[in-house]
Amino acid sequence: MFEDPRGVLVRAWEESQAERRHWYGVDGRGGRWLFESIVGDEGELWAVKQIEITPGGEVRRYWWRHPQDDHGFLTDQPLHPHDDGLAELPADAFHQVWQASECACGAGG
Template identity: 55%
Template sequence: MRSGESRVGDVFPDLRQPLIKQLAESGAPRRHWHAADEDGGVWLFESVEGDGEHWAIRQVEIDARRSVHRYWWGLLQDDHGFLTDQPLEIWDLTEITEEAFEAVWAAGGPA
């Protein structure tokens, strides 16, 4: 396995990594989103548009205990969760500013 390559369940390379990295490093405009659930969990997404869909390139999850989990092309998954592998359904999300997203991302620690 190459350096930086993610593994799914420590069995197979995650084939999404090159695509997510390409989208993240593109000059495509970014949009930022917020969602919350009934248990007190919060999700923030940074997305780019591709093929008419919004794809998450960075994601922050804050669970009800206020534990922060961050996902991006360099860390697609961990024992807690993973970067969403489906296009975002933006009609279910609230758009937020880039500054708001970046503040939460930075508060989660080094990438």
């Protein structure tokens, strides 16, 4: 697998002081998705962390240290919560799930 060049940009976003928003949604298969996003210069919402919980309970995490794997990738498009069926989530709820899960890549964070 090649190194994803988005990692540098996503890391810069994550380390920035930009406003954070957190989101939760369920897809048509029963998978759950959680996102930590920053608010961009023009109000767009860019994911800096993403959690997928499959219908079978597998947890996958994507962020600048692990932007993609054989199962998926950190979204490279801005989030559109209303169009994507996402609800706002309290930051502490997102971080509890993030901290309780392990990245399949072995990277901490």
